[in-house]
Amino acid sequence: MNRGKPKKGNDNSSRRSPDQTYPKKKHKVSATSSEGHEIEIRNKPREAQSGLPAKLKAGTLGRRIKLITNCYPLNIPDGVIYHYDVTVKKNRVSKSCESESSSENSDSEENTTDRDERNPETEIADNEDLTGAANQRKTKKKKYNCLNTKLNRQVIKTMIEAYDVFKDSHPVFDGKSNLYTRHPLDIGEKFKCEVVLGQEAPFHSRNPNKNRMTHFRVVLKPIKTKDSAHGCEISLEPLHAFFEGRTTSAPEEAMMALETVLRNTPCLRLVPVGRSFFYLPHPDYIHPLGGGKEIWYGYRQSIRLGQWKPMVNLDTTATAFYKRRPLLQYIAETLETSVEGLNHMGAVDARSLNRMSRELKNLKIEVTHLRGYRRPYRIQEDLTVEGANRTTFEKEDENGRRIRMTVAEYFARTYQRLRFPHLPCIQIKCKVTSAEGETSRMIFLPVEVCEIVEQHCNKELTPKEVTEMIKFTAKPPSRRFEEIEGVFRNADFKNDEYLKEFEMEVLPQPMRVEARVLDPPSLRYDQENKVKPNNGVWNMIGQKYFGKACVKSWVLLSFADSKIIKLGVLEKFAECLKDMANTQGIQMGKHKYLHQVKTSSCSKQDAQNILVEMKNKYGTDLIVIVLQSNKAKNKTIYNAIKRVAETTGVGIITQCMKADNVIKCMTPKNPKYKFDASFISNLCLKINTKMGGVNHLLTPGETPVILRDEPVIVIGADVNHPGPTDARNPKPSLAAVVATLNSNASRYAVTLSSQINAKENKQVEEIIRGLKDMVVSLLKEFYIHTRQKPQKIIFYRDGVSDGQFKEVQKEEIKSIREACESLPGDYRPGITYIIVQKRHHFKSKPVDERDGAGPMKNVPPGSVIDTTVTHPLNADFFLYGHLGIKGTSRPGYYTVAADDNEFTADQLEKLTYFLCYAYARCTRSISLPAPVQYAHLAAYRARLHLMSREEEGHNQGLPRALEIDPSLKDSMYFI
DSSP: OTTTTTOOSSTTTSOOGGGGOOOOOOOOOOEEEEEHEEEOOOOOOOOOOOGGBBOOOOOOSSEEEEEEEEEEEEEOOEEEEEEEEEEEEEEEEEEEEEOOOOSSSOOOSSSSSOOEOHHHHHHHHHTTTTTOOOOOOOOOOOOEEOOOHHHHHHHHHHHHHHOOOGOOOOOOOOOEEEESSSSSOOOTTTTEEEEEEEHHHHHHHSOOTTOOOOEEEEEEEEOOOOOOSSEEEEESSHHHHHTSSSSSSOOOHHHHHHHHHHHHHHHHHHHHEEEEEEOOGGGGGGGGTTTTEEEEEEEEEEEESSSSEEEEEEEEEEEEOOOOOHHHHHHHHHHTOOOGGGGSOSOOHHHHHHHHHHTTTOOOOEEOSSTTTEEEEESEEEEEEEEBBTTEEEEETTTSOOEEHHHHHHHHHHHHHSSSSSEEEEEEEEEEETTEEEEEEEEEEEEGGEEOSSEOSSSSSHHHHHHHHHHHHHHHHHHHHHHHHHHHHHHTGGHHHHHHHHEEEEEEOOOOEEEEEEOOOOOOGGGEEEEOOOBBBOOOTTOOOOOOEEEOOHHHHSSSSSTTHHHHHHHHHHHHHHHHHHHTOOEOOOOEEEEEGGGGGGOHHHHHHHHHHHHHHHHHEEEEEOOOSSSSSHHHHHHHHHHHHHHHHEEEEEEEHHHHHHHHHHHHSSTTTTSOHHHHHHHHHHHHHHOBBBOOOOOTSSHHHHHSSEEEEEEEEEEEEOOOGGTTTTOEEEEEEEESSSTTTTTEEEEEEEEETTTTOSSOOOOOOHHHHHHHHHHHHHHHHHHHHHSSEEEEEEEEEEEHHHHHHHHHHHHHHHHHSSSSOOOOOOEEEEEEOOOOOOOOOEEEEOOTTTTBBBOOOTEEESSSSSSSSSSSEEEOSOOSSSSSOOOOOEEEEEEEEEEOOHHHHHHHHHTTTTTTTTBBBOOOOHHHHHHHHHHHHHHHHHHHHHHTTTTOOOHHHTTTGGGGGGTTTOO
């Protein structure tokens, strides 16, 4: 075997001999249904894997409708796949170039200081002297792990094309460290080679340095497995056995290998982000989002385990990308000015500096002042406090003396005079390896010599950007499925050389399923009045709330500009709010006080003082607050109001709204009405609930049997994690657990906790570490309100991804059991633990559009799917809880992870659907059960409390930040 030479001739030595060829037969045990669809026959039930409850017998309730899904059947091969470990290291550059340092962050290769000794401008541009590291010029060749998947793929692709060992083979690579082949490679214990990338090296997107040649060292090793002839085989027989009912677990290694095969072609041709792939936008079809972002369209694919066979889940998707442009433009937009306006603003104040640092964190940039070379970096540090004209460093002059100069002076001497010397510099921290060892140094880059490169935006979009995104991407089911069919055609699975190599086949017909549409619950209001929802929506005109709140004293405050919303409009709004509240049953008199706050001089502290004054002076139990619309300062004041009202001892309910909404509702389109009733009616829904009222009930006697037979507590839990930009300044994850306090699921108690994620673990931790104490607290609250101990606990857990499933299920169910056992009286209620997932890409539409609901013809609310596209072993189901108003509806996906109570599928599905109607904030069903949505709201409110405390420089511990005022303990303040 000629391992170290380029490919020549036609050498089949690396291929399998004829007698080792795998049979082409696909495993299949099937029959044909009455509808003409092929289905698998299973003769006996199996227990689920990982200790989960066995799959339930499919439910029977509801009328039946037929749906088309976005899942395509996948035929998989027999035999084995060969698995190899790949290590890619940057070895050296060309003779004139040596690697001086590696990136500080291991998942980025940009922040390197490769230096061309022949080109003094390259050396200076890399800020050798700007950091005072004049004595670090004697460098060693340094190797570092290259973890950039795009670069890794280019290296491996070049290697496969260059060496005979891969002749006539089509290996697939996951971009990190796993390579798979259909036939064994003749490499023995190890294969080593060197790969040279020149101009095509994807270090930067444009204008690469044509003279740079980068060398990589690749090591390939078989991954040892037991009972394997070649030491690296992954058998596919266990996967076939899984679908044929002969085993109870799907082999993860085999699934990962098949997933890598399916992803290989789009990873090479498109822009991969997670499990999605995006097309480069065509110049004629660019959709700007604002803020220097634009929409990129693509698709997402993954292999799912269907009930009878594996499936490929295909869905269209869109995301925000930063477009390439000068960094100055982005900064100007951030500071709400023009580029030229930056010249007139003087030195950047602390608030603007913090805002700029926050917006720029983690962005990839390139410098533009070097001749023929756009060096890439990633911004990971805060900006310099001073501008380039005041930021100094030490430098060696021509005589070897150390002198100090500013960054602006250096650029004026070496390149060109800066136009914006007063603006701060980008700081880039680099590790430098020299004869004396490894040290760190800081590079300073004036913002005007930097350019943002095209890159995925992983920061939270603004409300305006979200609106634009929905506007461009929300499509009815018929249109969405047309686009999915287009994705399938463009993917061209039939002619994919890698799928052919591994004998995988994606069938062209999407899977069809039979769903059942459950009847909605009837809802009870005052005086025994009942309302029956239609397609998840109902109207409470002429109805009064079931439980009516009493507002003894209230005031109206406006933080909006008095030029935008006049005092007379506020007076009129206050009167209309009072009238609507009394019409719907709330006992609410005339407001005690109305005040317009001067926003130009109002600080967070002023806002806090006003709340305290209203509480003390007027005995207020409700403050209605009008806030300025779409202003950054508005968010800060909102956070401060909620924190002060709910956590600092003030203990008062607040109801906030935007000024724009007040103005719109007081100027209705129909002149015969004096105000828009819908907006004020929705406000009253929230006010009544916050003040202790109950808007409506699931009609007693018609509620699911689960809730009627004996005391049952329904719990919802969610964890709010810090955003991706907080990685270098760790912030806690905040957990909220809410629980019903009655049999009608209309009143809830809430507990909060925080947990700091381990520094060594880049992934946030989903497990709720304080769950035992939280459940104990909620069980006690239930007993206080009902004088009964719940005999059953039904626990809905939101926010758990597939990768976290097993660990969360194991730890949290254990915590719930320990909570029960810690209470007196040998307390051991039955526990049903259900994991709720919404961030999946399963979609469906009615086969017959006449079965669709609403103007979009979406799948009707109450539709449940528990066959065909569900898991082969686990007790799981999809449920559409709401009517999709825009776009294509997405169901909730529910997996039963524990069930001491041995509920049937019909019981769990009906309970879950009915709880979608128990939400107090609107007169329509929602997509998930109310306890889950309340937990989400409570966790998010805790995040706002913490943000406000940090903004004000409070250093009290986390428990204090999450401590809700005792007077609000029994209120649903968070909705």
